[in-house]
Amino acid sequence: QKEVEQNSGPLSVPEGAIASLNCTYSDRVSQSFFWYRQYSGKSPELIMSIYSNGDKEDGRFTAQLNKASQYVSLLIRDSQPSDSATYLCAVNGPTNAGKSTFGDGTTLTVKP
């Protein structure tokens, strides 16, 4: 079992729809959770950080964290073609030696 798991996709949604990206993690003591967006041929860029259970909203993005279920998600409202990218989930905790553990990413395509 991978430490951080994401559906590889591709996930395809129509423009204007809500895209839902999911991530599960295995280390129960994980403390910090991040979503990154990576366009093809570019480096990852940070979208959201979340540290406590519940929802955190930033513009069209909402991160949701449920530590009991070891689950973190990213919702993108009013999806735009420019949101088409690979989304990486990353998890920090005391047992991964100070590194972030990244999922393999979910590729999202937003169709006009």
Added chain:
Amino acid sequence: GAVVSQHPSWVICKSGTSVKIECRSLDFQATTMFWYRQFPKQSLMLMATSNEGSKATYEQGVEKDKFLINHASLTLSTLTVTSAHPEDSSFYICSARDHSNQPQHFGDGTRLSIL
């Protein structure tokens, strides 16, 4: 926001040469920097973790004598690919972070092509 500058953006050089890539945190102190490599359509692969003033910790399978990492200050880390060969051609990305519970901030990456 936290800015990480990585140079050069791309390098093309002959087999056998050494290539140095710089990674700088511009507006925060990077106690930890990370070096990744990514092949086309593949996941990020962590190569090494470096803490300021300490030797880098390399991931399994990464040759420390081939990929020399220096993190001499809180704002600068360098990766030197020594005696580069075509199989070293890849997209190299650095990231930096100040505290362990904070996110990593990535540089723009260096595309390395060895002829």
